[in-house]
Amino acid sequence: MRKILIIIAVAWLVFITLIHAALNLHVFHSKQAAGGTDKRFRIGFLPVTCHLTCPVTDFINKQMTGESIFEPVRFNGWPELKEAYLSGYTPATFILAPMAIALREQGVPIKIVYLGHRDGSAVMVHKDSHIYRMEDLRGKRIAVPNRFSNQRLLVFRALKQAGMSVNDIELLEMPPPDMPAALYAKAVDAISSGEPFMGQTELDGYGRVLWLTKDVWPNFISCVLAVHEEMIKTKRDTVQRLVDGIAKSGKWIDQSMAHRMETAQFVSKFYYNQNPRLLTFVLSKPPDRVKYTNLTLRKPDFAEIEQLGREAGILNGTAHFEDYTDASFVTDETAVQPYAWEPNEQRAR
Amino acid sequence: MSSAHVDVSAENAATAPVQKSAAWLKHPDSLFWRIVRPVGMAALFLTMWGLAVRWSHSDLFPTPGNVVRGIFELMQKGLLLKYIVASLFRVSWGFTLAVIIGVPLGLVLGWYSRAFQAFNPFIQVFRPISPIAWIPVAILWFGVSDAAPIFLIFLASVFPITVSAIAAVQNMQLVYLRAAQNFGLSTGELFRQVIFRACLPQIITGIRIALGVAWLVVVAAEMIAVNSGLGYLIIDARNAGKRYDLVVAGMVMIGLIGLILDLLVRQLEKFDEVRWGYGKR
Numbered sequence: 001m002r003k004i005l006i007i008i009a010v011a012w013l014v015f016i017t018l019i020h021a022a023l024n025l026h027v028f029h030s031k032q033a034a035g036g037t038d039k040r041f042r043i044g045f046l047p048v049t050c051h052l053t054c055p056v057t058d059f060i061n062k063q064m065t066g067e068s069i070f071e072p073v074r075f076n077g078w079p080e081l082k083e084a085y086l087s088g089y090t091p092a093t094f095i096l097a098p099m100a101i102a103l104r105e106q107g108v109p110i111k112i113v114y115l116g117h118r119d120g121s122a123v124m125v126h127k128d129s130h131i132y133r134m135e136d137l138r139g140k141r142i143a144v145p146n147r148f149s150n151q152r153l154l155v156f157r158a159l160k161q162a163g164m165s166v167n168d169i170e171l172l173e174m175p176p177p178d179m180p181a182a183l184y185a186k187a188v189d190a191i192s193s194g195e196p197f198m199g200q201t202e203l204d205g206y207g208r209v210l211w212l213t214k215d216v217w218p219n220f221i222s223c224v225l226a227v228h229e230e231m232i233k234t235k236r237d238t239v240q241r242l243v244d245g246i247a248k249s250g251k252w253i254d255q256s257m258a259h260r261m262e263t264a265q266f267v268s269k270f271y272y273n274q275n276p277r278l279l280t281f282v283l284s285k286p287p288d289r290v291k292y293t294n295l296t297l298r299k300p301d302f303a304e305i306e307q308l309g310r311e312a313g314i315l316n317g318t319a320h321f322e323d324y325t326d327a328s329f330v331t332d333e334t335a336v337q338p339y340a341w342e343p344n345e346q347r348a349r
Numbered sequence: 350m351s352s353a354h355v356d357v358s359a360e361n362a363a364t365a366p367v368q369k370s371a372a373w374l375k376h377p378d379s380l381f382w383r384i385v386r387p388v389g390m391a392a393l394f395l396t397m398w399g400l401a402v403r404w405s406h407s408d409l410f411p412t413p414g415n416v417v418r419g420i421f422e423l424m425q426k427g428l429l430l431k432y433i434v435a436s437l438f439r440v441s442w443g444f445t446l447a448v449i450i451g452v453p454l455g456l457v458l459g460w461y462s463r464a465f466q467a468f469n470p471f472i473q474v475f476r477p478i479s480p481i482a483w484i485p486v487a488i489l490w491f492g493v494s495d496a497a498p499i500f501l502i503f504l505a506s507v508f509p510i511t512v513s514a515i516a517a518v519q520n521m522q523l524v525y526l527r528a529a530q531n532f533g534l535s536t537g538e539l540f541r542q543v544i545f546r547a548c549l550p551q552i553i554t555g556i557r558i559a560l561g562v563a564w565l566v567v568v569a570a571e572m573i574a575v576n577s578g579l580g581y582l583i584i585d586a587r588n589a590g591k592r593y594d595l596v597v598a599g600m601v602m603i604g605l606i607g608l609i610l611d612l613l614v615r616q617l618e619k620f621d622e623v624r625w626g627y628g629k630r
Contacts, residue, residue, distance in 0.1 A: 002622070013441055020438035020495075023431045024577040047588050073493060076584045080493075080573060083485050089492035177587040184409055204408075204591055273585055275592075 041231075041238070042071045044081045044093035047272035048176065048194035049120050049282055049290050050223035051094040055271035056249040056263055060339050069241055074271065077175050078146045085110070085228075092227040092242060097302070098309045099148035100226045104324040105316060109229035112297060112325045114243050116223035117250075120282075120290025121151055121213040122198040123158070125190045126183055127206055134162035134210075140189035143174040143182060150222035151192040153308040158216050166312075183207060194222060195290055196274065199282035214288060221301055232326055243329035244336075250292035251338035253283075260284060262343045297327040411594035416601060419594035428582075433602065435577035436567050439495060443502025443570075444563040451507045451559075452552060455514020456544055465515065476508040480566045488573060498570035498578070505570075506563040513555025517548035550623040557614045564607045568599075579603050 045051040058068045073090055075081040078099070085093045086108065094116050103110050123142070125131045131140070144152040152171065159165060174182060176193035180201045183191050190210060191198070201207025213220040225246055232239055253263050264279035272279070282289055299321045309315030330336060373379040395413045402412045411419070423429040458465045480501040491497040521544065529543040571580030579599050586595035617623065 005617075009445065013445060016434065016438045016441050019434050024435045024438075025495075074576065076572065076588060079485070080488060083488040084493055087489045087492055089488070175587075180591070181409055181593075200591065273588065 040068065040071045041092060042073045042090045043242075044073050044075055044084050044090040044095075046075055046078075046081060046094070046194075047274065048223075049196055049279070050116050050194040052253065052263065052267065052290075053116060053225075053246045053249045053292060054094055055267045056253060057245040059266050059270065060249060060252065060341050061245065064339070064341050069238075069245055072271070076177070078148075085226075088228070091231050092225065092239075094223050095226050096146065096148050097150060097221055097224045097305055098153065098314055099146070100224060101302075101306065101309065101315055101319055101324050102148055104319040110226050110324065111229050111232055112224045112226045113232075113239065113327075113329050114225040114246055115221055115295035115297065116225055118219050118221060118291045118294060119212070119214045119288065120195050121154060121192065121220060121222060122195070122289075123155070123190055123192045123210040124183060124198050124201050124207040125210050126186055127208040129189060129208075131189065131210060134158050134164065137190060138164065138168050139170075141170045141172060141187075142190045142192065143172050143179055143188045145176050145193045146173055147312075147314055149193070150220065150305070151194075152314075153305065153312055154213060154217055154220065155192060156308055156312050158211070161216070180204070180207070195282040196278045199285075199289075200278055203278060203281050212289060219294070219301070221305070240329055247295065247330050247333065247336045248339045250295050251336055252341070253292045255338045257284065257287065260287070266343075294333065296330055296333045297325050409591060409593055411597050415594040416597045419592075419598040420601070423582075423595070423598065429602070432577055432579050432582050433606065435575070435581075436571070436579045436603075437606070439498045439570065439578065440502055440563050440567055443499040444506050444560060446499070446503045447507035447510055447559060447563070448556060451510030452514050455511040455552075456518055456540060456548065458511070459515040459518025459548075460540075460544060469515075472508060472511060475504075476512070479569075480505045481569045481572075484569070484573060493573055493575065495575065497573050498567075498575060498580075501570040501573075502563050502566055505566040506559040509559040509562055510552075510555050513558070514548060514552050517551035517555075518544055520551075521547050546622065550618075550625070553614075553617050553623050556617075557611070560610055560614055561607065564603070564610060567603065579606075 043054055045054040054072050058070065058072045061068045070092070073084070075084065078096065081090075081093060081095065082099065082103070084090045085095070086103075095110075097112065100110055100112050131137060142155060144155060146152070155169075155171065156166060159168065172188070174188070174191075176197045179188075179191040179193055179197050182188050183201055184204075184206050191201070191207075198207070198209075202209065225243070227239055227242070253259055260283040261280060264283050265276050268274045268276040268279050302321050302325070306315060306317065306321075310317050373381045376382070399412045399414070402410050420429065423432075458468055483501055483504055487497040487500050491500055525543055525547045529539055534542065567578065568580035568583055571578040572584055575581055579602050582602075583596050583599040586592040586599065
């Protein structure tokens, strides 16, 4: 009897391993089956508009040359994304700017090489609420994605502009995907995170924009592209190709509304697994809700983040612009040309 | 308990031809009623669920119909099978490793009291730590491959197995040991022929609980950036905007597969090797 059970158990393990390998790992029809080491490095990203250039670069490269320059790895939350970077699994990653700076302060060899976007965040309130100004948020609950998120700094800055302090509100941390439901259920009074989760509440008819980032902090930066210092030293040309690709896609997205709409389609379908309606909405209403040009690293932008980060108690000011950035990959953004790729007829539908 | 039901049904089958045609309606333990009770309960639950959603005018929380449509959508995309296979793969390996390590470890620690003294605090310290707390460690050690969720599932299921095996050996009836000593068995023979067999019923119970736990943690284990699995389905659906129908669809599939797994493990309790160990009510 015992023998039969062991045979059944072993047969099951072999069986389930084989179908898993065939269905999910695609071992049986792929070139990368044999090890697949290194040639393509991995980049971590989240399904938010702040990281949009990552899937766009991947997609356009695949369309133009049949092969991407990297392997995008989608995460679902900041902690996992950060841990994958720390473990070396993703040598490059899209990450919150203050988080990258804080990691640098803690001695992690991380260098910011390019910005991910500008603007592209908002503070949303429930449409039935009587909150119309920052002052109305006194004593209310505001959800932000993470203590290192720029949305938290954004709220700090808006409070300061309104002559209030963080003690006048209740801040709480919440993963962005859970925010729309929390606002719907009125569990929180206001939410703030990267798009498309803010646009979603507007699209579904229960959220109202209190303000967009462009209204409070023009040219707001939340996420940046960062790579491991070692990679810059040993594989400078690879990093150069990566940054060039990200810069070109940023320009490509902002080149025309048609490109933005196409982006909404293929990114929703192949990378974010969201309803294309959502990205279509946040990339067009208004068109400057989030921008992908003017992404070179500038010291004054980061000085402001450092300053607010110190005030918010998440940075201690031991890392400086020169430590945590390497701005040498794209020095003059006007020289960057968008990808020369146009979606063909079939795909455009 | 399950064996008791089986006995009753066997009696029914034997006496059925003698009774009149509507006997199955009158007899409270007939096959008919044994099916009607759980199905009726499920129907009642689904109706209440649907009505509750309707009455509360929630357009975020899905109705049972939305969930069924969500499951069909996943089937059409071919994702359902893929995700089920991925989750079963991870649970199968994590759980098998837990059995391979947990059972012998438990037997040894249960037998050698000094080893037990040394290891027990260690086990009791690790046992209550949730797999969610291990996620950072799993990512640092295994990256974002299948090995990380397998490790988490292993951790969650190895302790119930070990602890039940330890308890089984410690509570073993002395008469088996005395008989074995009279026959002058070697240590290896003692473990294989006497201790293991005497403890098997309790070990199987521990395994059944551990399989439940292993399947329970699949959502937490797949929170790591793997890109397949039923746990991933739930997390991915949260990313996808207003797709709570898929969240609940993932929950329903996990529940149904959990039910099937439990029914399968219960079959183990029917073998003669372990059946003697269970009281019949």
